[in-house]
Amino acid sequence: MRIGLLAITLCGLVVLSGCILASGPSFELSENIALDATSEDNRFHDDNMHTRGETGPILEDEKDEASQMESDKFTEAVLKWRQPQTIQQVVVKAEEGQLEFFAIQYMNEAEEWITVKEVKDNLRTVYRYTLKDPIVTTRFRLKVPRRWDSRRITGSKRSTRGETGAPSADEYKKIQEIELYYALPPDPAAAMAAE
Numbered sequence: 001m002r003i004g005l006l007a008i009t010l011c012g013l014v015v016l017s018g019c020i021l022a023s024g025p026s027f028e029l030s031e032n033i034a035l036d037a038t039s040e041d042n043r044f045h046d047d048n049m050h051t052r053g054e055t056g057p058i059l060e061d062e063k064d065e066a067s068q069m070e071s072d073k074f075t076e077a078v079l080k081w082r083q084p085q086t087i088q089q090v091v092v093k094a095e096e097g098q099l100e101f102f103a104i105q106y107m108n109e110a111e112e113w114i115t116v117k118e119v120k121d122n123l124r125t126v127y128r129y130t131l132k133d134p135i136v137t138t139r140f141r142l143k144v145p146r147r148w149d150s151r152r153i154t155g156s157k158r159s160t161r162g163e164t165g166a167p168s169a170d171e172y173k174k175i176q177e178i179e180l181y182y183a184l185p186p187d188p189a190a191a192m193a194a195e
Contacts, residue, residue, distance in 0.1 A: 029089060029181040037079035037140075037180075044077055044175040049093065053077065054172040055144050075172055078141040079180070088134040090116075091179040092127045092142065098173045101148050104129060107139035115143075134182060142178065146171040 034045040044053025055075035060067045090104055104117040117129055 027088075027183040027186070030184055032179045032181060033081075033085050033087070034079055034178050034180040037081055039077070039079050041077070045079060045178045047177070049176050052174040052176055054174055055142070056172065058143075072146075074143050074145055076141050076143050077175055077178065078139060079178065081138050084136045084138050085140075085180070086134050086136050086182040087131070087140060087180050088183045089128065089130045089181040091129075091177070091181075092175065093125060093177040093179075094127075094173070094175050096123055096125055099127065099142075099144065099175065101145050102173075103143040105141050105143055106135050106137040107141075108137070113141065113143070140180060142175070144173045 032047065035047055037045055039045060039053075040056050041053040043051040046053075055077045058067075058071040058074055058076050060071035087106065092099060092102075099119070100122050102119050102122070103115050104119070105113045105115050108114050114135075116131060116135065119127065119129075
């Protein structure tokens with residue numbers, strides 16, 4: 001009897017602590033800043049769920065072997081702005097199976113791609129990621145493997161293995177929407193009312 005009561009108490013504490021941690025600090029988000037970006041295929045950031053953009057080839061540097069290997073293994077969806085943008089939340093929408101694996105990246109001032117998050121085994125149609133600390137950049141990208149082994153719903157493997165060189169049509173992944181937001185500064189009147 002005591003063991004059962006102890007187990008129930010522990011489960012209750014775990015659930016309660018999870019609720020407290022999940023509530024975390026809340027903030028209001030800006031308008032979707034991806035709408036103001038330019039890209040090779042604007043259909044993946046046009047605020048229309050019925051259009052589907054595609055990732056494209058990564059342009060390689062003929063003198064850089066690492067760049068050539070990256071181009072052989074990945075495709076990308078890049079958003080660019082003239083002025084630096086602050087990004088705090090990333091929302092990616094795609095049909096199931098299109099973006100099981102991808103990396104969320106931004107370009108730093110030294111013009112190097114920095115990985116914010118490696119996403120693996122994503123079966124959701126809407127993927128949302130909030131950064132702990134905002135980033136400021138003029139370039140954002142999703143870097144997507146050209147081929148992978150998938151363990152979709154039935155547990156069976158699907159392989160999209162291709163040959164090296166230019167990606168085949170099925171190696172370009174379809175994206176319905178990329179949305180990017182930053183946290184708005186807190187409203188002083190609301191903060192005072194909360195006190």
